[in-house]
Each structure stands twice: as C-alpha cells, then as structure tokens.
Amino acid sequence: MAKQTILVVDDEKDLLDLIEYNLRKEGFDVLKAENGEEGIAMAKEHSPDLVLLDIMMPKMDGLQAVEEMRKDAELKRIPIILLTARSDEKTEVEGLNKGSDDYITKPISTTKLISRIKAVLRRFDEKEEVSNILEVHNITIDRDRYIVYKEEEEFHLPRKEFELLFFLASRKGKVLDRQTLLNKVWGDNIYVVDRTVDVHVRKIREKLGDHYIETVKGVGYRFKE
C-alpha cells in the first residue's frame, strides 16, 4: 500500500522533529507546519491522510484551525488529532465538539501516539466502501485476500508484486512511468533504483503470463485494456 501522509502542526520545532522521526519510523510520510495558517495551506495542497494539531500555537491556534478545516469542503473529511499541554477538560470538549477525532495530552508517549493515529486512520478507512476486488481480462485481483485468480487457479504473489499488479490494474490502460510506480507502490521517500520495477514486472509476467503488463519503451508500463 502506498504510504499514508500525516501533517504535523506544532510551533515547537524540537517536538515537531521528534514526532516526524517516530512517524517516519512507522512508515508514514510526514509534512510539517509551524502554525495553523501554514498547516491549513499545506493541508489544502497535499491532502494528508491525517492532521496532528497542537492546540497552543501563535498565528492561528489549534481550535481555530480545526474549525477552519471543518468548514472547508476539501478538508472536512480529513481526520484530526489534537495535542495539548495538559489535560484540560474544557478545551478537550471544545475540541471534540469542533470536530476533532481524538485528543492526546502532552507529554506524549510515542507508542500511544502511533497507536491512536492508526486507530483513527483505520476508523476512516473502514468507512470508505472502496472495492478491493478488481476483475480485468480473465483475472481477478482480490486485495482482501491477496490472491490473484486466473481460470480456477490461485496465484499468491509476494506483497510488492501484488501491490504493483493491483496498482497497474486499477489504472488499466494508463501508462505509468517507473517513478510514479515507485512512489505509489514503494512510497514517496524510499529510494530504490528504477530497475527494481522491471524485475517485479518480470516476476509477475513469469507467474501470470506476459499478456497483462505491456512495456511502453521510454515511458513505463501499462496494464492492457
């Protein structure tokens, strides 16, 4: 699966870096902003999967930012977790009322932070009724089961091969260059040489036959229509 992006908004640089470090270690992509205004601008530009928002900030405080985001059509469905210096019931209630999805008090335990983030993301994922089953040509790619079916036969591809196939198939017909594939399947900040894509394509062809993924020389690969 492609990496999920988290926007962290906090005016304390040190904390920002600490959180970034921990989130990246968990495999998230991280965006940083140092005040509410900047945060909102960044959210609009990058559509992160979740926003982690400090309440106490200059320029525009966290609560205001929550309000802003909830008013904005583009942003209103992005989950928000608020951070605050100490447990402050009043603010907390206010935050939750304004539309944040969870609330964490400093000092932050990293484990707790990560698990809350994942819990919130999962809750949102479950809401989306996206089908995880693709049927193309004579094969079925079932992402719930991680199985590819082809004429009664089951193929259990390793994760990267499966994700690559799934991604190509979900964009059937469109030519995707190697960099795009790397970004979407491997993740934005992961550096691997682009030949890696070729090798995976080869493995897929080896298993399923070569009539599914087409090479477009000089550009990339395409799942045949």
Next chain:
Amino acid sequence: MAKQTILVVDDEKDLLDLIEYNLRKEGFDVLKAENGEEGIAMAKEHSPDLVLLDIMMPKMDGLQAVEEMRKDAELKRIPIILLTARSDEKTEVEGLNKGSDDYITKPISTTKLISRIKAVLRRFDEKEEVSNILEVHNITIDRDRYIVYKEEEEFHLPRKEFELLFFLASRKGKVLDRQTLLNKVWGDNIYVVDRTVDVHVRKIREKLGDHYIETVKGVGYRFKE
C-alpha cells in the same frame, strides 16, 4: 435498532444522575446501581449492553466486580468501562488485565465518555455481527462455551487464542494485518508488540494443526477458505 442499555455503577449519586442524564440524551437506556454487588445482580437480571463501573466503591470495588463478571458465563462478554478518580497507571493496567475494555479518569468529560462508550459498543457490535457459533472446515468454534470442536474432540483454548481464532475465522478469507488483529482482539488502547500475535497463532496451530491459519508474508494472517 432497539435502544442500548447501559448500567452505571457508582456510589456518588450526583454523578450517577449526571451520567444518566447525558446518556439518556444520547438515546441510551440507563440502569443504575450504587455498589458492585448491586451492579452484578442488576447485570444478571437485565443483561445491559455495557457496564460503566467506578473503581472506588463500598461493598465490592470495581476491580472485584470486573473479576466477578469475567468469571460469570452470562456476563463475561458484556463490555466494561472503568472509571477512576485519577490517572493511576498501575490500577489502569490491572483493570485492563482483569478484563475491562476501556478506562476513563475523572473528572469526566461528557463528550469523551459518550464517545468512548460508542467506541467500545462499536467494537463489540462488530464482534456480535456474526453468530457465536462458527463452523468452518471441519471445526466448530463455539464462543458461548469457549470450546473448539474438531472431529469429536474438544479443545479448550485460552481466552486470547480463542478470540484470535474466532476473529480470524469470522472474517474467513480476508487477510488481517497484525495491527488490526491487535486492535480488534486485544483492544484499541492496549499496547503489545505485534510478535505477540505470532506467538498466539503458533499456539493455535500447535493445537489444531496448521491448515487453518495461513500466513501472508508482509501483510498478516488469513483463515483459510
């Protein structure tokens, strides 16, 4: 859906009334008890959908009450949320170990209380969606009795192994990653390392054979279809 009933057990009458008021406003039915004993009696009589339990109480304290409930076949699957005067890591851990499902510290924010209650209920609803008796392959998993039957043989799995098996079996075919399993079987706010899942899977395989739970490397586990 019919109204869900919540049993609130607390010796402070004022708080009891306050909570009742707020729960009713949210559309719950409310039962009240003023000590552990009374609470348990009431739980047996009315089978509430959730119990909200103060830890500090005369007669029988909250932790004892949790224990009692977890031992009782009728009551053992009713979710419990504990209330306590202040954050106390030790008691919290103890409470969760004894089998409560969540933990809230006073003073209580109404919003938070409601949202935790709904979260816990949601988790349990998901579990209850399926019948308590699953028949898959040649085994029967009976969650009313906590027994797995396999060709005339009975297997009494420990709680966690059982719940894990049950959860996997109830989502037969779907690959579930470790984090999801931890959250659904162990609970959202409980932090254990994900290798714990592996160990439990191993124990299950050891007892029932390894043809039920499949590993999907890099992703998670799946109950074979």
Next chain:
DNA sequence: CCACTTCTTTAAGGTTTAGTTAAGAGGTAT
C-alpha cells in the same frame, strides 16, 4: 547496419519478516 538507449533476465547478497523457543510476570487453583 551500426551505435546507442532502453528493457529483460539472471543470480547473488542483503534485508526484512515470520517462526520458534524459552523465560518471566502475573494470575489462579490445589
């Protein structure tokens, strides 16, 4: 048809992930 670029294929090595074992902390039952 030659030179050049881009892809394919192979195989090895390194990394990541899962399996396994054992030990310790708690709890429970005798």
Next chain:
DNA sequence: ATACCTCTTAACTAAACCTTAAAGAAGTGG
C-alpha cells in the same frame, strides 16, 4: 505455599522477499 496457566517479550533462527549489478536482447535513430 506450590504448582500450574496464560500472556507477553526478547532473542535467535529460518525463510521469503527485495534489490542490485551486470550481461545479453531488443528496440530506435542516424
């Protein structure tokens, strides 16, 4: 108290997977 469970963790092993480099094949443009 003692022995026995259950759950969790750490540490080691084993295996699957991913990545890379490099050599050969296939296209492409002059």
